[in-house]
Amino acid sequence: MTVPFVGPETLVRQRGKSFAARIGANESGFGPSPKVIEAVRAAAGELWMYADPENFALKQAFAAHLGLQPAQIAVGGGIDGLLGLTVRLFAQAGDAVVTSLGAYPTFNFHVAGFGARLLTAPYRDDREDLEALAVAAKRENAAIVYLANPDNPMGSWHDAAAVKAFVEAIPARTLVVLDEAYGETAPEGALPPSTWSRPNLLRFRTLSKAFGLAGLRVGYVFGPPELVGAYDKVRNHFGMSRIAEPAALAALADRDWLDSVIGRIGAARSRIAGMAARHGLASLPSATNFIAIDCGRDGAFAKKVLDGLIARDIFVRKPAAPILDRTIRISVGPEAEMDRLEEAFGPALAAARAA
Amino acid sequence: MTVPFVGPETLVRQRGKSFAARIGANESGFGPSPKVIEAVRAAAGELWMYADPENFALKQAFAAHLGLQPAQIAVGGGIDGLLGLTVRLFAQAGDAVVTSLGAYPTFNFHVAGFGARLLTAPYRDDREDLEALAVAAKRENAAIVYLANPDNPMGSWHDAAAVKAFVEAIPARTLVVLDEAYGETAPEGALPPSTWSRPNLLRFRTLSKAFGLAGLRVGYVFGPPELVGAYDKVRNHFGMSRIAEPAALAALADRDWLDSVIGRIGAARSRIAGMAARHGLASLPSATNFIAIDCGRDGAFAKKVLDGLIARDIFVRKPAAPILDRTIRISVGPEAEMDRLEEAFGPALAAARAA
Numbered sequence: 271m272t273v274p275f276v277g278p279e280t281l282v283r284q285r286g287k288s289f290a291a292r293i294g295a296n297e298s299g300f301g302p303s304p305k306v307i308e309a310v311r312a313a314a315g316e317l318w319m320y321a322d323p324e325n326f327a328l329k330q331a332f333a334a335h336l337g338l339q340p341a342q343i344a345v346g347g348g349i350d351g352l353l354g355l356t357v358r359l360f361a362q363a364g365d366a367v368v369t370s371l372g373a374y375p376t377f378n379f380h381v382a383g384f385g386a387r388l389l390t391a392p393y394r395d396d397r398e399d400l401e402a403l404a405v406a407a408k409r410e411n412a413a414i415v416y417l418a419n420p421d422n423p424m425g426s427w428h429d430a431a432a433v434k435a436f437v438e439a440i441p442a443r444t445l446v447v448l449d450e451a452y453g454e455t456a457p458e459g460a461l462p463p464s465t466w467s468r469p470n471l472l473r474f475r476t477l478s479k480a481f482g483l484a485g486l487r488v489g490y491v492f493g494p495p496e497l498v499g500a501y502d503k504v505r506n507h508f509g510m511s512r513i514a515e516p517a518a519l520a521a522l523a524d525r526d527w528l529d530s531v532i533g534r535i536g537a538a539r540s541r542i543a544g545m546a547a548r549h550g551l552a553s554l555p556s557a558t559n560f561i562a563i564d565c566g567r568d569g570a571f572a573k574k575v576l577d578g579l580i581a582r583d584i585f586v587r588k589p590a591a592p593i594l595d596r597t598i599r600i601s602v603g604p605e606a607e608m609d610r611l612e613e614a615f616g617p618a619l620a621a622a623r624a625a
Numbered sequence: 626m627t628v629p630f631v632g633p634e635t636l637v638r639q640r641g642k643s644f645a646a647r648i649g650a651n652e653s654g655f656g657p658s659p660k661v662i663e664a665v666r667a668a669a670g671e672l673w674m675y676a677d678p679e680n681f682a683l684k685q686a687f688a689a690h691l692g693l694q695p696a697q698i699a700v701g702g703g704i705d706g707l708l709g710l711t712v713r714l715f716a717q718a719g720d721a722v723v724t725s726l727g728a729y730p731t732f733n734f735h736v737a738g739f740g741a742r743l744l745t746a747p748y749r750d751d752r753e754d755l756e757a758l759a760v761a762a763k764r765e766n767a768a769i770v771y772l773a774n775p776d777n778p779m780g781s782w783h784d785a786a787a788v789k790a791f792v793e794a795i796p797a798r799t800l801v802v803l804d805e806a807y808g809e810t811a812p813e814g815a816l817p818p819s820t821w822s823r824p825n826l827l828r829f830r831t832l833s834k835a836f837g838l839a840g841l842r843v844g845y846v847f848g849p850p851e852l853v854g855a856y857d858k859v860r861n862h863f864g865m866s867r868i869a870e871p872a873a874l875a876a877l878a879d880r881d882w883l884d885s886v887i888g889r890i891g892a893a894r895s896r897i898a899g900m901a902a903r904h905g906l907a908s909l910p911s912a913t914n915f916i917a918i919d920c921g922r923d924g925a926f927a928k929k930v931l932d933g934l935i936a937r938d939i940f941v942r943k944p945a946a947p948i949l950d951r952t953i954r955i956s957v958g959p960e961a962e963m964d965r966l967e968e969a970f971g972p973a974l975a976a977a978r979a980a
Contacts, residue, residue: 484863
């Protein structure tokens with residue numbers, strides 16, 4: 271049995287004490303817009319009703335947000351939920367599915383769950399290797415090829431021109447799953463325009479990251495109506511919470527909040543990179559709400575640093591794949607969490623070096 | 626493409642006006658406990674965090690509620706979500722799956738979605754026909770047989786002794802899906818004790834009905850740990866909303882609210898039955914939060930009554946299967962909704978009779 275991630279709550283139960291900083295799951299400690307919280311509170315009394323099974327207002331809102339039509343949008347329980355439906359819809363048992371070695375494990379969980387055959391291409395220079403992915407997709411006649419841009423767990427990215435060239439290099443019979451969960455924090459020029467579409471391309475976005483709503487479970491996918499329409503054949507029609515719609519509409523409407531959070535994410539990334547540098551460690555450039563610190567030795571050493579942070583009540587995670595595993599991955603957060611991180615980092619690193 | 630239900634929001638968009646009474650989806654207009662609404666409001670600020678992927682506290686609470694162990698419980702996005710996983714886990718494409726003709730369509734949607742072969746046994750005397758279901762399950766070597774007790778859409782039920790005998794008549798190779806969504810409103814003696822278990826039996830409960838939390842999307846399944854454990858292999862680990870846990874814990878803790886709602890449900894059922902009787906119509910005995918009124922003629926006539934109610938701004942539904950379709954199905958609700966129903970019912974019936 272595969273478990274994609276161990277939750278911080280599980281660690282809290284095992285440790286018997288809570289964390290001082292929850293900066294390991296790429297959640298947004300800056301939270302959603304206060305207007306979202308208001309909208310949820312206002313809608314609490316409506317929880318006796320099922321949500322609109324057509325997600326009409328949600329599709330309208332996401333379409334408007336992207337400059338698309340509602341028929342180009344499907345809505346689901348986070349990108350995770352949509353990835354499950356995607357594998358189910360587009361890969362048969364035994365089909366080849368291609369991803370990068372060390373990329374998002376929940377996608378792999380769904381590939382295994384539906385009995386498809388997972389093939390991986392290693393990262394190159396801490397980025398997903400577009401060329402190797404395309405070669406593998408072609409060679410294996412893959413049903414699906416997965417690319418996250420920006421990437422998790424490394425925080426790296428490709429520019430839009432490279433992503434477009436990659437998509438166009440993939441044969442028409444292969445679906446390209448382009449996971450843009452961290453799209454809002456990507457630098458200018460990293461994402462193809464939302465109106466850029468290809469017949470075998472589906473792009474995924476979420477409210478879980480920059481919008482600060484991981485616990486709401488709202489993701490969306492956009493692409494050709496012929497592909498997007500397939501989700502209606504298999505999704506749970508009453509699958510969304512009643513509060514998802516008012517919360518999402520409030521989140522999309524508060525552009526100022528999103529902009530301010532993106533600014534704070536950038537500042538916190540710089541702060542973490544500065545902290546690492548003061549300890550003689552490099553950080554990887556990041557287009558996301560987390561940053562990978564290169565601990566400068568092998569995976570075993572980075573694991574010691576990670577364990578030292580957890581022992582000092584800092585919840586963080588690290589990549590598991592070879593080469594990537596020399597890093598630890600730290601989510602950004604508000605000043606207080608960054609303070610706790612700074613207090614713990616030096617001692618954790620010193621202990622790892624002394625071990 | 627199958628759509629299990631058309632939502633009231635879709636009808637509102639088509640009609641261009643809202644409903645005066647929303648009593649068609651077996652939601653609980655009595656709402657959840659006020660303590661649940663408080664808990665949701667208090668937890669709104671936590672939506673930036675993913676929920677505990679192990680649903681530890683939820684499993685503990687449901688287990689305590691039933692007098693079981695947490696390993697006997699799996700949690701999911703309503704019974705609907707769990708039914709999808711159930712079909713996926715326990716039926717292969719092409720396998721026979723048995724249900725009653727006219728029973729819960731969302732189960733059928735999932736059976737079709739996973740390519741299994743749906744076989745049906747007709748109702749007998751407006752109840753699911755246990756004998757016919759068992760015969761069909763055996764004859765077809767079914768992977769799954771579905772029984773709702775109490776039943777939707779008829780509101781009928783079997784007593785625990787009959788249900789137990791049914792389960793024991795099903796071969797070990799066939800999974801029995803016992804949907805007890807309306808279990809809380811069933812009369813004494815209709816449900817086997819929660820501790821009653823069989824190796825091929827899974828029982829499903831929800832917070833959507835008597836607990837008044839349809840929009841929260843929390844259902845649970847209980848049975849042998851070997852069966853229940855399978856859900857962890859395929860579910861979305863971060864699939865639940867962050868508010869699900871505090872809301873569910875508050876709901877389970879407020880036993881007084883549940884008892885008062887069950888009383889009000891019974892009173893409203895009596896009121897609807899009395900209204901029908903004054904118009905010369907019989908109502909079926911009901912163990913649920915809705916009641917089927919026998920319109921006394923054929924399906925076409927009942928459809929006219931239904932359409933007349935909808936035209937008079939009363940959202941209700943009706944069964945579609947032969948024989949059952951002579952009825953309309955009305956969910957109970959607070960006094961104000963029952964008043965609107967009474968105002969509309971006479972004119973709708975008269976119009977149908979005059980047509």
